[in-house]
Amino acid sequence: MGAPREGILSEEPLYDPKILERLDFSKARTKFSTPVSAARPGEGLRVRPLRRADYRRGFLQLLSQLTSVGDVSEEQFLKRFDAMQACPNTYYVTVIEDTTNGQVIGASTLVIEQKFIHGCNVRGRAERPASESRGESRSGTEQRHWPRTVAGGAAGAAPTQPQPRGW
């Protein structure tokens, strides 16, 4: 049965949530009519790192709106979560939770790659953000698309477009 499905581990964040708190949204390319921050993303919303329990909160269903997810069992999901967590400073999967029903309605991933070149620099690659497109759960509320800069700034790396093979 592998990793525990309940208990304290199920709500353990994939990465340190304090990283999100340090984000300065005023530096984001996207401008907001109402100021937002990771701590104040909007009413009824919570921005936080992915947790194991998000398997049961619609995380994979959300991703499946963007691409093929396949039939991923909870055990597979937990194993992959653990593998990502075992890589220090690498995987920053961030979700938006609808606090009214606990469902994951937005997600973005930043992957940090370590390099020897450019003075032992790092490269950040942000995956395309996924967000709830049905809208039923957010009726009467403007759909928020989380800016890629949220995850991009998380690890202190400038988010970059994918580059063709660069050392």
Place this chain on the structure above:
Amino acid sequence: MGAPREGILSEEPLYDPKILERLDFSKARTKFSTPVSAARPGEGLRVRPLRRADYRRGFLQLLSQLTSVGDVSEEQFLKRFDAMQACPNTYYVTVIEDTTNGQVIGASTLVIEQKFIHGCNVRGRAERPASESRGESRSGTEQRHWPRTVAGGAAGAAPTQPQPRGW
């Protein structure tokens, strides 16, 4: 001064060398007039994972033929080596050593990225291989360009071209 510069750690491989032994070159797209393998790459050549001591064997000078490396101190290099090693099953930096003088004359990197999508699959991205272009050290010997498949097959992942942001 941080990590040891001499001693047993300096020759410790970045990843398990047995992975290279398992590579089947007959499956490589590149065809070789003389059969090669990781164990028999050619006379005077050795294929192996990166080691800490390669800082003093021209590894970064080799990369600088492809792109900007900058002024990387040995301490920075060792720190980055350690950081890569701390990420399980992720960084596969492979070099070709000229056994006549111990210099690194070829290098390729495969980076494995773990994903939730496609049945919790992994994606491998191979960097552009670097190889000695001066030729002085290999005079009289045909210059060998190590196929990207060498690194690509190392971790059991099909090497792929960089893809635009895909979960």
